[in-house]
Each structure stands twice: as structure tokens, then as C-alpha cells.
Amino acid sequence: MIGKLLRQPWVFSFGAAIAVWLATIAYTGGQGAGAILTAAFSFATFTIIVGLGQMMVITTGPGNVDLSIPATITLSGVVAMKVMDEDTGRMVIGIIAALGAATLVGVFNYGLIRLLRIPPIIATLSSSFLVLSAAISYGRGIRIKPPEPLAQFAETQVFGIPIMAFAVLALSIALAMVLSRTVYGRSVLAVGQNSRAAWLAGLNVDRTRFLTYVLSALLAGVCGILLSGFSRGAALNMGEEFLLASIATVVIGGTSVAGGRANVPGIWGAALFMYLLVTMLNTFGASAGIRLILTGLMIIGVIVAAGGEEQR
Amino acid sequence: MLKKTLACTIALSALLATGVAMADTKDKKIALSNNYAGNSWRQAMLKSWDKVTKPAVEAGIVAAADPFTTSENQVTEQAAQIQNLILQGYNAIVVNAASPDALNGVIKQACDAGIIVVSFDGIVTEPCAWRIAVDFEKMGASEVEYLAKKMPEGGNLLEIRGLAGVFVDDAISKGINETAAKNAQFKIVGSVHGDWAQEVAQKAVAGILPSLPEIKAVVTQGGDGYGAAQAFAAAGRPTPTIIMGNRQDELQWWKEQKDKNGYETMSVSIAPGVSTLAFWVAQMILDGKEVPKDLTVPFLRIDQDTLEANLATTEKGGVANVEYTADDAAKVVAGK
Numbered sequence: 001m002i003g004k005l006l007r008q009p010w011v012f013s014f015g016a017a018i019a020v021w022l023a024t025i026a027y028t029g030g031q032g033a034g035a036i037l038t039a040a041f042s043f044a045t046f047t048i049i050v051g052l053g054q055m056m057v058i059t060t061g062p063g064n065v066d067l068s069i070p071a072t073i074t075l076s077g078v079v080a081m082k083v084m085d086e087d088t089g090r091m092v093i094g095i096i097a098a099l100g101a102a103t104l105v106g107v108f109n110y111g112l113i114r115l116l117r118i119p120p121i122i123a124t125l126s127s128s129f130l131v132l133s134a135a136i137s138y139g140r141g142i143r144i145k146p147p148e149p150l151a152q153f154a155e156t157q158v159f160g161i162p163i164m165a166f167a168v169l170a171l172s173i174a175l176a177m178v179l180s181r182t183v184y185g186r187s188v189l190a191v192g193q194n195s196r197a198a199w200l201a202g203l204n205v206d207r208t209r210f211l212t213y214v215l216s217a218l219l220a221g222v223c224g225i226l227l228s229g230f231s232r233g234a235a236l237n238m239g240e241e242f243l244l245a246s247i248a249t250v251v252i253g254g255t256s257v258a259g260g261r262a263n264v265p266g267i268w269g270a271a272l273f274m275y276l277l278v279t280m281l282n283t284f285g286a287s288a289g290i291r292l293i294l295t296g297l298m299i300i301g302v303i304v305a306a307g308g309e310e311q312r
Numbered sequence: 313m314l315k316k317t318l319a320c321t322i323a324l325s326a327l328l329a330t331g332v333a334m335a336d337t338k339d340k341k342i343a344l345s346n347n348y349a350g351n352s353w354r355q356a357m358l359k360s361w362d363k364v365t366k367p368a369v370e371a372g373i374v375a376a377a378d379p380f381t382t383s384e385n386q387v388t389e390q391a392a393q394i395q396n397l398i399l400q401g402y403n404a405i406v407v408n409a410a411s412p413d414a415l416n417g418v419i420k421q422a423c424d425a426g427i428i429v430v431s432f433d434g435i436v437t438e439p440c441a442w443r444i445a446v447d448f449e450k451m452g453a454s455e456v457e458y459l460a461k462k463m464p465e466g467g468n469l470l471e472i473r474g475l476a477g478v479f480v481d482d483a484i485s486k487g488i489n490e491t492a493a494k495n496a497q498f499k500i501v502g503s504v505h506g507d508w509a510q511e512v513a514q515k516a517v518a519g520i521l522p523s524l525p526e527i528k529a530v531v532t533q534g535g536d537g538y539g540a541a542q543a544f545a546a547a548g549r550p551t552p553t554i555i556m557g558n559r560q561d562e563l564q565w566w567k568e569q570k571d572k573n574g575y576e577t578m579s580v581s582i583a584p585g586v587s588t589l590a591f592w593v594a595q596m597i598l599d600g601k602e603v604p605k606d607l608t609v610p611f612l613r614i615d616q617d618t619l620e621a622n623l624a625t626t627e628k629g630g631v632a633n634v635e636y637t638a639d640d641a642a643k644v645v646a647g648k
Contacts, residue, residue: 043515235510
């Protein structure tokens with residue numbers, strides 16, 4: 001039983017998250033143990049949302065990655081706040097507009113990849129410049145406050161756990177089911193393992209990848225809306241830190257970078273680990289340089305530990 | 313009749329006189345090389361540039377004043393951009409640099425090509441360029457000095473720093489820490505990097521807050537005060553005195569607190585309109601005026617009694633700003 005559990009690549013990210021948390025509260029003498037976890041769940045949810053999208057994209061095969069996630073977060077946040085204009089009655093329109101904009105980004109991304117045959121890494125990077133420029137010219141750096149219900153949804157907690165985390169948990173379970181039970185989900189895995197074999201087996205490779213890029217953009221859109229509710233306003237640099245975070249959570253979480261193998265629980269462990277790691281180093285009072293070095297080393301450590309078990 | 317003619321002649325000669333003074337730069341072209349546009353401060357900076365340089369171009373003071381921004385905050389990209397500007401024949405380049413020393417090579421190329429280079433905000437160390445710098449250390453020190461006056465009994469401080477590895481962050485932090493060391497009643501019990509962004513600051517503060525004792529005040533670098541306030545509220549802790557950084561959302565929050573419970577703080581940052589000062593300085597140098605290589609601009613400070621006036625003139629989502637006129641620039645150059 002334990003041996004079986006240890007073979008799961010996601011165990012390591014959770015183990016690392018717990019170890020880091022214990023080290024932090026050992027340093028503070030137990031002070032703030034619960035509050036640190038609450039904060040971790042609040043902030044990790046945003047990383048989890050985009051991490052799930054990135055995981056799906058990476059799973060569709062080598063070379064597939066979505067670098068436009070930060071720009072899409074910013075665009076959807078700006079569109080949502082501007083359309084809602086602090087008016088509760090316009091919340092639904094704002095959400096639809098923001099998700100619509102995000103969907104367009106996804107469609108555009110795959111258009112570049114498929115029709116113009118640009119490698120995904122270049123296509124999504126260049127589209128992110130266009131998307132960010134669109135957000136800048138549409139928003140002009142404006143920080144409009146979210147309507148009160150949206151802000152409250154993003155902030156409400158039950159027993160110290162934000163309700164947003166429960167919503168994202170439901171989303172994660174749904175996505176795990178999609179991956180293992182539906183034709184689309186299994187196609188994603190099959191295409192990622194060998195796209196030619198999947199094509200010969202009669203799977204629609206293009207449609208699978210297209211849907212995946214749209215899904216990733218859509219999740220980035222959801223993240224943008226929630227994030228602007230949580231931090232009470234959209235800002236032009238709100239998505240910036242999610243580029244590395246989205247990829248790192250996927251890799252640390254045990255999803256295969258070569259594609260074909262996804263790992264939903266690992267995203268949770270990795271997102272919590274990444275947040276708690278920064279918290280720990282901040283609490284220890286480590287300087288920025290040491291913090292970056294240690295972050296790098298620990299990420300490598302977790303990947304090596306998890307990767308060793310992967311080669312079965 | 314005679315009087316009228318006389319008046320006309322005087323007016324005409326006055327016009328001619330100014331015309332002559334301007335004539336030296338009327339066919340000169342100035343370019344702005346900017347390394348980043350992705351936050352409200354930079355947006356305000358570009359807007360100020362447009363607002364001041366467009367009328368200047370229309371009035372024939374200079375032939376062109378074109379802004380150029382690189383998409384990624386990268387030294388290599390900005391170096392290539394400046395090389396292009398040299399080839400395009402600009403007479404002066406006003407630059408907000410991605411790095412104080414990594415662009416020195418290309419800046420030297422520009423100087424050798426006879427181009428005037430004026431750096432501001434993100435200044436360059438190449439000796440042939442002019443520098444319009446803010447005394448960031450003094451800015452950091454002013455925050456602690458304000459707190460020392462406001463709360464003589466002292467207490468614990470939380471420091472929010474900017475982007476690690478940028479010299480501005482080091483300079484402000486140095487000013488804060490040195491002044492805090494001089495005022496022994498203050499103790500900096502925690503330090504996090506907020507990257508001058510509300511979301512990042514909120515996240516970092518929320519993470520470290522549970523492990524900290526009571527915080528009396530938060531010293532910041534601008535663009536992070538509102539996020540810090542959110543983090544304190546979310547953790548259910550009493551709101552400390554948070555030094556603000558002139559962003560509209562920060563000032564708005566301060567105003568709400570002030571109306572509610574008389575909350576007191578101060579706000580300090582560098583005005584984005586410093587780009588317009590750099591423009592006028594470049595124009596003056598092109599005009600053949602003697603300008604020292606190192607200039608210092610005052611930072612823009614907002615206090616309890618000037619809050620409303622500044623909030624009223626700051627647009628939603630923007631940064632409190634001042635734009636400079638040619639006269640202001642002349643005063644800065646004269647060291648006044």
C-alpha cells in the first residue's frame with residue numbers, strides 16, 4: 001500500500017509542501033501555523049487554476065506549451081473589471097466578456113500553431129505580446145475595483161479554507177474524470193504519447209489540441225477574473241508571475257514534460273509547495289539572492305526525487 | 313497710430329527673438345527609448361511624454377519627439393533598439409534604461425555618433441551620457457524619518473522591497489535600513505519582495521504575516537501599499553501605518569480610511585512626468601546650453617493635508633504626477 005503510494009509522482013510534491021510548512025512553524029515556534037495554511041490555500045488556488053490548463057497543454061505532446069497564460073490573465077482581468085464597472089448587475093456580462101476574450105486568445109493561439117505552422121512556444125509567446133498590448137490599450141493601466149459580491153466570493157473562508165479552494169477542488173476532480181473517462185481526455189493522453197499512432201487509430205489530433213489550447217486560455221481567464229476580485233482590482237502586471245509558476249507546478253507535480261501523462265493531484269502539491277517555500281524563506285529572513293538559489297535547488301530536488309520513481 | 317506701430321514692432325521683435333532662440337533645435341529630432349510599459353507608472357510616464365512633447369513639436373521647438381518601447385524588459389532588446397535609433401538619425405535619445413551598466417556599450421556608440429543621450433529613472437553609468445536621478449536612498453530615509461516623528465515610541469516595521477536585483481530596490485532599501493538603524497526604537501522584523509506590484513506584495517505579505525509579531529508600520533517602495541493593506545485586512549490584523557507610493561488605488565484607499573477613522577500616513581514616489589524633464593533637458597543640451605552631467609530631481613511626496621488635492625488630479629488607475637515645463641527644467645539644471 002505504502003509502496004504503491006510512493007510510486008505516485010505527486011506524493012513528493014505534497015511531502016515537500018508539508019516539510020516546508022513544518023520547517024516554517026518550527027522556526028516561528030508554532031505561531032501562525034493555521035494562518036500560513038489559509039494564505040497558502042488562498043494564493044495557491046490561482047496557480048492551480050492555470051497549472052491545470054498548462055498541464056493539459058503540456059500533456060498533448062512534446063513542444064506543446066502555453067506561454068500566453070500571463071497575458072490572458074491580465075486581459076480577462078482588465079476586461080472583466082472594465083465591463084463590470086463596479087456594478088453588481090453587470091457581473092454576469094463582465095464574466096462572459098472576459099471568458100469570451102480568453103477563448104478568442106485560445107483560438108488565435110491554435111490558429112497560429114496549426115494554420116501558420118509556428119511552433120507552440122513561439123506562437124503563444126508572440127500572441128502574448130499582442131494580447132498584453134490589447135489589454136494595455138483597452139485598460140490603460142486602469143485599476144477598477146470589482147463589484148462587492150465578486151470580491152467577497154474570492155475572500156470568503158470556511159474553517160480557514162477559502163471557498164474558492166473548494167470550487168477549484170471540484171474543478172480538479174472534474175478534470176481528472178475528464179482525463180480518465182471521456183473520449184476527449186483519453187485522446188489528450190493518446191495524442192501526447194504518440195500523435196501519429198493516435199491519428200492512425202482514428203483520433204482527431206487537431207481537434208484535441210485545439211480544444212486543449214482553448215481550455216488553457218479559458219482557465220487563465222477564470223484565474224484573471226478571480227484574481228482581480230481577490231486583490232480588488234485588475235492591474236497590467238497581475239499575470240506576470242504566473243508564467244514560470246504554471247510550468248513549474250506542472251513539472252514538480254509529476255506531469256511528464258514529454259507529454260502523454262497528466263497528474264492532477266500533483267498540481268495541488270506543487271502549487272502549495274511553491275507558495276510555502278517562498279513563505280519559509282521570507283520567514284527565515286533569507287536575502288533575495290539566497291532565496292532564488294534555494295528555490296532553484298529545491299525545485300530540482302523535488303523533480304529528481306519524483307522523476308526517479310517515474311521510470312518504471 | 314505711432315503707438316500702435318511701436319507696440320506691433322516690439323511684439324514682432326519679441327517674437328523674432330524667441331524664434332531665434334528656438335531656431336537651434338527646430339529641426340532636431342529627439343527619441344525616447346523605454347524598456348518597459350507593463351505597469352501604471354510606465355503608462356503614466358508615456359502619457360506625460362505625449363502630453364508635453366506633442367505641443368512642443370507642433371510649436372516647432374523640436375522636429376520630432378518619438379517614443380519607442382521594447383516589449384520585453386531586456387537589455388539586448390533595448391540595445392538593438394538604441395542601435396536602430398542611432399541609424400535613424402535622431403539628434404538626442406532620452407533613455408529609461410533596463411540596466412545601469414549593460415547598455416553602456418551602445419550608449420557610447422550613440423555618443424560617438426554625436427548623439428546626446430539623457431538617461432532618467434533607470435539611469436546609465438556611461439560618462440558621456442547625462443543622468444537625471446532621484447535620490448532613492450533619501451526617499452527611503454524620508455519614510456523612516458516620517459515614522460520617527462509620527463510614533464516616537466517606535467515599534468516593529470515590515471519592509472516591502474521592490475524587484476530583486478534592480479539598483480533602485482537596493483538604494484531605497486539601503487536608505488530605509490540605515491535610517492532605521494539610527495532610530496533604535498524601530499526594528500525591521502520582516503522583509504519581503506513585492507516587485508512594485510500590488511498582487512505580488514499582497515501574496516508575500518500574507519505569507520510572512522502569520523509568523524510576525526505586531527507590526528506598527530510598513531515601509532514600502534511604491535505600488536505595493538494597497539496590496540499590503542489587503543493582506544493585513546484578510547489576516548484580520550489591525551492596520552498599521554502603511555507608507556504609500558502615490559498610486560491612485562493607494563491614495564483612494566488612504567482617503568477611505570482617513571474619512572472612516574482619521575488614518576494617517578504619507579506617500580512618496582518619483583513622478584512619472586520626470587520623462588518630460590528629461591525631454592526639456594535634452595532640448596536644452598541640443599540648444600547648446602551648459603548642463604551638468606548629473607542632475608537630481610526631487611521626489612513627489614503627498615501628506616495628510618495634500619491628499620485630497622493630489623487624489624483629485626490623479627486619474628483612476630494612474631499615478632500622482634507632475635509634468636515639467638521648459639522653465640522647470642531650467643531651474644533643475646541651475647540647481648534650484
